Amino acid sequence: MTNPLTDAHAVFARYEELRWRLPYWRGKAEEPLVVRDLSEVMDRYDAFVLDGFGVLNVGEAAIPGARERVAEMRAAGKIVIVLTNAASLASAGSVAKYQRLGFDFTADEIVSSRDVAMAAMAKLPAGTRWGTTPGGSMEGIDALPLETDPAPYLDADAILYLSGAEWDEARQAMLVGALQANPRPVVVANPDLVAPREGGLSIEPGAWAHALMDVAPDLDVHFFGKPFDNAFQAVRARLGNKTPPLHRIAMVGDTLHTDILGGAAAGWGTILIADHGIFRGLDVAPFIAASGIVPDVIAATT
Ligand SMILES: [Mg+2]
DSSP: OOSOOOSHHHHHHHHHHTGGGSOOOOSOOSOOEEESSGGGGGGGOSEEEEOSBTTTEETTEEOTTHHHHHHHHHHTTOEEEEEEOOOSSOHHHHHHHHHHTTOOOOGGGEEEHHHHHHHHHTTSOTTOEEEEOSSOOOTTSEEEEOSSOSHHHHHOSEEEEOOSTTOOHHHHHHHHHHHHHSOOOEEESOOOSEEEETTEEEEOHHHHHHHHHHHOTTSOEEEOSTTSHHHHHHHHHHHGGGOOOGGGEEEEESOIIIIIHHHHHTTOEEEEEOSSSTTTTSOSHHHHHHHOOOOSEEESOO
């Protein structure tokens, strides 16, 4: 990747560079309401749709106060849903992960980009062989792990960017060559460029998929997850007839170009959590001004 995504400035610049591939900004441009935490905006919304990384957890640690805030939402009768761009864990694994962190979410309350991708993939012909980036697994598909052997890169009927954990420049180069020789559809099960971890930012499948599109712009690449509407549709489908009026749903996230952009495009309210994600330690105002992606609310913490 030409732009090493090592800090918030680099990640922000890359998101702006590929902005034309993301949904159009449909939010307002009013001054955001600035609060300390979500307890101050509890009355404004009937449903809180919470991002994972940067809102509930950083890597394998829960964000202080997040568990208590979720309990407070439940006590106030709010709908609580987790909407996370994460692809490595199956639903049962996500429930277990949040339980380990001390949260009480049920499988019904967690929507991941992985689920959204799987639902779309299930509509494709049975027997499709998916060349899959290693580091996660997906049940019910015929997966060919893309590792050092070149054969699966050539044999796959379609490509699935599932995890970035074991992906690198050498494997990306093999994939680019294989797709340039024989174009096949590509599914991206996590559109994020990076995720905040305890030790810094990890490179996520979206970063690799956008790098692929830069050099092979004619490929058929399908992103599932925020900021794309399929993720927000999946939440509305999950809530069914309990879906509140759209402006009474809050998308709570730490990333302007996924959570806030997508939430606004869906017609929802938007809340940026500033202190734990990629903007940790920085003033978010210059990033908001430069992108024009203006959350309704900025909260320091969950
Ligand atoms: Mg996040």
